[in-house]
Amino acid sequence: MRLLPLTLIVALSGCAVGPEYQRPQLPLPEHFDATPGTELHLGTLPWRQFFLDPQLQQLIDKALQDNLSLEQARSRLVAAREQTTVTDAALYPEFSLGLNAERDSESGLTNSDPEISDTFNLDGMMSWEIDLWGANRRRSEASYAQRLSSEQQLNLSTLSLISDVASRYYEWLDIEQRYRISEETARLRLEEVKLAKLRKQNGMISGLEVRQAEVEYQSARTTLPELDFDRHQKQNQLKRLLGSYELQTQYQLPQGLSALGVPQALEIGVPSDLLSQRPDVAIAEQQLIAANASLGVAEAALLPNFTISGKYGFESNTLSDVLDSEGVTWSLVGGLTQPLFNAGKLNAQKRIAAETLKQAQLAYRDTVLTAYTEVSDALAGVRRAQTAMEAQQELVNASQEYVRLARLRYKNGVATSLDLMDAQRQLFSAQLALSQLQRDQLLAHISLYRALGGGLSG
Template identity: 50%
Template sequence: MIKRPLAMLTVALLSGCVMGPDYQAPELQLPEQYSASLQQDHKASDVKDWQAFYLNPQLQALIEHALSSNLSLATMQSRLRAAKANLTVTNADRWPELKAAFGAERTKDSGLTNSGDLYDSSRTLGVTASWEVDIWGAQRRADQSQWANTFSTAELLLAAKVSLISEVATAYYELADIEKRLQISQETAELRAKELEIARLRHQNGVISGLDVRQVQVEYQTAMVNLPQLKFERQQKRNQLRILLGEYSYDIEDVSRDANAQFPESLVAGIPSRLLAQRPDLRASEQQLIAATADVGIAEAAKLPSFTITAAYGRESDSLDDLLKARGMTWSLAGGLTAPIFNAGKLDAQLTIAQETQQQALLAYRSAVLNAYTEVKDGMNDYQRAQQVWIEQRRLLEASAAYLRLAQLRYKNGVATSLDLIDAQRNHFTAELALSEAQRDKQLAMITLYRALGGGVGKQTAIDLVQVDDNESNSSVASSSTAN
């Protein structure tokens, strides 16, 4: 009696199929290169790990601290742990569910219909099992969907690390620029204060007019007016860094005011198709498409009959003391087939929803790839612009310095007026501030390009984070994750 249902079950398992479409990577038709006018290597890209890209030791220490303490990153790590636990929940539905059951009952029959009141007691102890056979592959599709969602969560964690690293680096170099401009303003204000004192003495001696004194005072106040705003910006930027570091009062030392040679000499962009392998946000979007594709199979299987097997085995006795010794054995084995007949179009609508969700995931993936491609192109153009502006601004500073030296010499010899000297000082002060900002813009452009290329996490992959086992349920998803 037991062998026949088991044989039927074996046949059902062997003949089971998997409903729904299998995932196939979409044709994205990416261009072969970013732009003919942009310098790039058509073979591969050299997006390095962040330690090899951000060379400043102080910045490296800040990034290390942020990766270990950032609260948003800790939230993403918690989501990954929950997703990994949900794998067990989903996979458990593929297997029989066993439960232990104990029951006690005492009944009384009225004496009006019997020779007297009748009392009866019974105790039962047993095990029950139930199993919905995965004939149409709905559970296997659910397993695939959850694996894809887990990989997507892992990729989003990697993307969050890339974002965090670039945010820390951006805040660091913005703070470096503020420190540099603050230093320039303070030194200029001190120089203007000395010049103002000299101008007042010369005015008292009748050498210069009151107008000349006022002009020097205006230049002094112009330098001084920058100081409160720059000090506020410095504190604000330090607070921003502390948020990224996950600390209330992290001691941030004054950053280096000379940030030259803080990056590798070059960054090769490679070809557009490399983005699919380099950017974790694109890999996450593809995993979401894989999950949506598997969900279509689940919706299709819901329209078909389901086969459930239930079984129970135990002992029964009228006394609790001899329950385990009782000879009253009970068992049952049953199989049931249920099929949907009428549900007011609910299952058809659920299938339509799943199919449209898959289409939305496909469009989201295509959109993410398009945006990533555009970000790299914009990043390359922006870096070239920032590099050229920095070169021209440096030349402007050299010219203004030469102009200032000549104006000072002519003023000492009585050839030039104080207005000429003040104009030269003003131009040099403005050029110094502008060069610091140009240096910052060049650094931020390099950070943006590095981030757009997917740099920041090195060789760490989603598979490393999930620590998958080599089994059939996840191998297809894992191979899709690394195929590109």
């Protein structure tokens, strides 16, 4: 019979009030709108296999090592792991050791022979809140979910950083490419100015046509200062991502964005893959798990609370005898507390926890829906960028042929300088637009890669 209370306590401590977590069933479609290919699964493809430019890989490596925001996320993860230890400590008894000394003097007004006495105590103490209803286990569950959420937050920060570095790099290359196009166009138009002046000297054209050639030359030159500013701005954005005041390496930039590339045959998987691949979806689910566990904590607060505390030690009038077996003292105390009246506070806390759980459920559903639509939008962006770039490339090819024929007719005196200038102007605009569309195609692939949660392994 003496074991019955202990057996009952152990049995009760094996249960935990509150709902057990189950992942919400979501009506996800079976497939995305389209799949570019079937060879590589984009959502699990390591970033080194997606970003193939060695210089871009160097930049990403540097950013992963030195980015300041990423370092903050790592620090938050360390703190979250330690917080799990703090929370889990409530599941176990606490033990402490105390040594106390006291000197006491009696009053001379109430004692004819006042004495001074010394008391020394050496005590080992134990206290334990029996987790009858699983409140501490629910707290541990919530804390662990927050830890996993911090891990996924680090993953999200890593994915964002990789994508941002690649995006700024491609934008920088686009600016450099347009700068080279503008320089080359200005150089060619300067030759046209020299030719126009020579033809005027020979009486073949008027001064008006010379001025027109000069206008076209200066128009090409005016693009250079703005592009130079944009170039420095993109470099500074990269420096910030790299956590550095300077780009420590002189990068040999490729001659064109067309020289870069990403894997062309890609498999995007099915929508349900987003639940395991996207860090933001994982974060939303861990927040949901934590909210679910917190509801159990709120429900347990309405039930009786049972604590055990004990003390075992020695007491003596002299320090030298403090460990004498005759001075042994001990106590064992058990307490049961049942909330009776708290002006509705505990019930309100339970209702708050229930609403918080409802909000977390809605946030999880919204995050998954957002993830799905982002992938769908990214797929549409890839298709649009590819189609637009192919059409623009055809326009550049046609414009180049137009310039060639116009120059030939101009030299033979069949066409006017206006015809040649119009052809050159159209080619210049088409080349600048093609560079931007090449950049947009690369950025669209990054958006798809990011939307699928890829890039977390090197």
